[in-house]
Amino acid sequence: MGYRWVVLCIGALAQGVNAAVFLGLPAISPQLQQHFSLTLPQVGLLLGAVNLGTMIALVPWGVFADRRGERLTMTIGGVGAAACLLAVALGNAWLAGLALLGAGLFGASVNAASGRAVMSWFSAGNRGLAMGVRQTATPLGAALTAAVLPGIAISQGVPVAFVALASVTAFVALAVALLVREPPGATRAGSDHGLILKDPKLLRLSLASGLLVVPQFTATALLVPLLSAHGMTVTAAAVVFGIAQVVGGAGRLAVGVWSDRVRNRVGPLKIIAMVMAVGFVLVAVLDEAPVPALVAVLVPTTALAVCWNGLAVTEAGELAPDGRSATAIAMQNSANYLSAAITPFLAGFVAVHVGWSAAMVLAAVAAVAARVLLQPWRSLRASSPQNSRSVS
Structure with missing residues (x-):
């Protein structure tokens, strides 16, 4: 197995552990x-501290990763996040809130740096698949945590649950420090990151990604309550939710392969948005139909609604000049997190005060708006060294 797949596995593991905390x-x-x-x-405010910090x-963190490399970035971030999670286990509610804010601040390092590792080690011909693997680690990490953590918290207590999270996070940080390196001849960025953050195409992509998070988090936040309101038991609705997440996770891999074959990220993204x-x-x-x-x-x-993220992340990295992909990916992710923080409340408010159908129409409108922002678009600039590198 080529070393690049080792880097991908470690990056995906770090992404999954990070998702265990914020999802x-x-x-x-x-x-x-x-x-x-x-x-x-x-409790909502307490959990929201992680997303705020991220x-x-x-x-x-994206700027730091471009200047100093992904190994140092993810190692520092992982050790810091582990320390903050341990502090949650030792403190009261106020300390827990500050510590979870810190966990988000440190954990954000993984989002940009692991994406940079994929951009550095994989060429355009298989980068979509690689980024799909990385992105699939997010729902899988969240699902595994949801399956295991409640049992620990109930049987051993909340502090032990956070000690467990801190231990896994520290272990992954150690794996990053020992196993991850940059490819030969990797480019480090200078001091012109402001130019990337002002790039019109990156700004449009980031805004479109934020809009696509609206249907994504509308679906994940309202699926179980919607089915419960239509007479399905909570347990059965949770099973349906799990099936949808698994299919969506597999879809992240499928759309990554699709984008590799057509050598285009935004074309598939636009089709997915409209469907x-x-x-x-x-x-x-x-809404009134049989369940x-x-x-x-x-x-x-x-x-x-779950499967598209890897396409947008990959396109953001490919828009950046060589050596600056982490900053571009971080910019795109920032829009996602802002939308993720707002959407559950907004969708729930509309569902309660207007109706379920109105919340679903709002999600559809956001997807159409994202599609409009992405037209016209040219992807995968052939002249960019970011798109032509191939390392094994």
Whole structure:
């Protein structure tokens, strides 16, 4: 196996562990509420601290990764995140909030640096697949955490759950330090990152990505409540949710291969956006339909809403000059995190005060708006060294 696949495996593992914190922790919300004596909204604020820290730190970590390399970036970030998670286990609610903010600040290093590793080691012909593997680690890490962490929190207590998270995070940071290196002749960036952040195409891609997160998080936030409101048990609705996530995770690999074969990231992204919009409109129309019909549309629509991320991340990296992909990826991710922080509240508010169908139509409109932003577009500049490098 080529060394580049070792780098990809370590990067994907780091991405999955990072997802365990910012996506998996809601699985122990009841235990956090009881342990820290919090109300439900206060638990929401506590968990939101991770996303806030991540959003703030993404671009600075991207600049650091481009200048100093992904190994140092992810090692520092992993050790820092592990220390912050350990602090959650030792403190009260206030300290826990600050520590989770710190975990987000340090954990953001993985998002930009692991993407830079893929851009550095894989050529344009197989980068879509590689980035799909990296992106698939996010839902898998969150799913594994949701399956394991509640049992630890219930049987051993919340502090032990955070010690476990800290231990895994530290282990991955050690693996990064020992096993990850840059390819021969890798380019380090200078001081002109501001030019990348002002690039019109990157700004458009970032805004389109943020809009596509609206249907993604509308689906993930409302699928279980929607099916429950239509008479399905919570357990059965959770199974449907899990199936949709698994299909969406497999879809990340499939669309990555698709983009490699057509040598274009944004073309497939535009198609997915429009099919996704149609799916959400159908869900809105089927609001009063029998549950099996609703499920038959919800599952593929949710999978489509989950599967596109790797395409946007890869395109962001390929838009950047050689050696500056981490900064570009961080910029694109920042828009995603901002939208992810807002969408669950917005979708829930619309669903409660206007109706389920209105929330689904809002998701469809966001997908169409993203499609409009991506037209016209040229991808994979053949002259860019970022797109022609091939390392094994």
